[in-house]
Amino acid sequence: MSVGFILARHFTLNAFANFVDVLRLAADEGDRSRPIRCEWRVLSDTMSPVASSSGVAVAPHERLGDPGAFDYIVVVGGLIDQTFDLDPQYRQYLHRAAAAKVHLVGVCTGAFILHRAGLMDGYRCCVSWFHHTDFLEQFDGLQPVSNQIFLVDRDRLTCPGGASAAHLAAFLVERHLGKAPAAKSLHIMMINGAEAGETPQPSPALDVQTSDPFVRKALLLAQQSLDAPLAIGQIARHLGITRRRLERHFATALGSSPRAAVMDMRLSLARHLVETTDKPFAAIAVECGFSDSAHFSRRFRHRFASTPGDFRRSRLVRHDGIASA
Known part of the structure; x- marks a missing residue:
């Protein structure tokens, strides 16, 4: 299972870390972190570190290349008032990924970013109850889902961030690798079992x-x-x-x-x-x-x-x- 990450400026570190740690713990026996069954890469056009909303920066692994090398491309958003449009290189990359049938994932306000890139037309998406009104204001005519923790609509997957990012990642791990690696990841992270996407948001x-x-x-x-x-x-x-x-x-x-x-x-x-x-x-x-x-x-x-x-x-x-x- 291979996942590429695109981090928006001021992305939410907690959501990114939850998603990555589920992959990390599912990838190997115990928590040794060897990427045997899962691989994850942070992608960049410039290779400059990306600052999260907390100020902690993450350095990319590699430049944008062939999106077909990944099963999923995950866009991690962050602060609602600082969720900017992606640079043209990233938008083009995501459109190439969609054309190659790579599944696109929006985490936190990543759903906003995917919509702005024109990649969510005809899809439902899951956003935080806290940002429900913001979404309606920015995307007239769209009806976001904000009463469950994640949503899978064909080849688009979205979640509002936080702990829901771990549950969405566990769903994908279970889909590719089976129930045991997904459950192991959540248990080591002190999360009490996988939740279905329809679970109501707290x-x-x-x-x-x-x-x-x-x-x-x-x-x-x-x-x-x-x-x-x-x-x-x-x-x-x-x-x-x-x-x-x-x-x-x-x-x-x-x-x-x-x-x-x-x-x-x-x-x-x-x-x-x-x-x-x-x-x-x-x-x-x-x-x-x-x-x-x-x-x-x-x-x-x-x-x-x-x-x-x-x-x-x-x-x-x-x-x-x-x-x-």
Whole structure:
């Protein structure tokens, strides 16, 4: 199994390292790092070191050559506001790779880069829930998938980075070398087993104690449109199931209706913003999908037995007391 990497300026070191380490550990017995069953090369047009978003630079192995020498070309992106278009040499190389039927992989914001290079037309792609809105703003008319950890659409594979890069790499190792090398890599990396691509992405505002994939995906979809809440029927259709079936999943997993669970999620996020930010309540109301401040205040008081104003003042009193002590 042979993989070539193209690192964008300010690429995410963690995503790159996770992907490479799965290959490294699968390539040999134990963790001796000999590239026996896997080979990986960092490719460059200039051979200059590439700085990651953390400032750590990686030196390329070799110049751009024959893309057909690799099973996969992986583009690792990074900071969303510094994800530049690739230089023409890299775009040409990727187009040659696509023409040669080499599979293209976008890691982190690598999906953005592949789209800008004109290599994702007609393909779905997986992006981080955190960058869902950014993607829509930059690529009008495209619908990214941001409720799972990686996505395989024919000869295009994408993931949002972080730990998902390890799971995508393990998927490829299992495809080429078998389940045992993939599992070994993840276990040595202290990752508790391979996850399927459809596994929902984790999110700080989504703290739901259930493994039900329909419930988690439904809440992720709701979270991605908090400022313009989706109807429960729309969410069910997006998941490919009936509203009644979705309601049964919620009743079994959480003991509540989808509507109640979504409202609880919106209010939990609102409480977090009230407690940890100085945002005006009107702005928080809009961000969490409430029609106006009065509606937001009524819902907040009913849920937490306190108005947003009283809740924030009590937080300030607690913090002042701790500081004085």
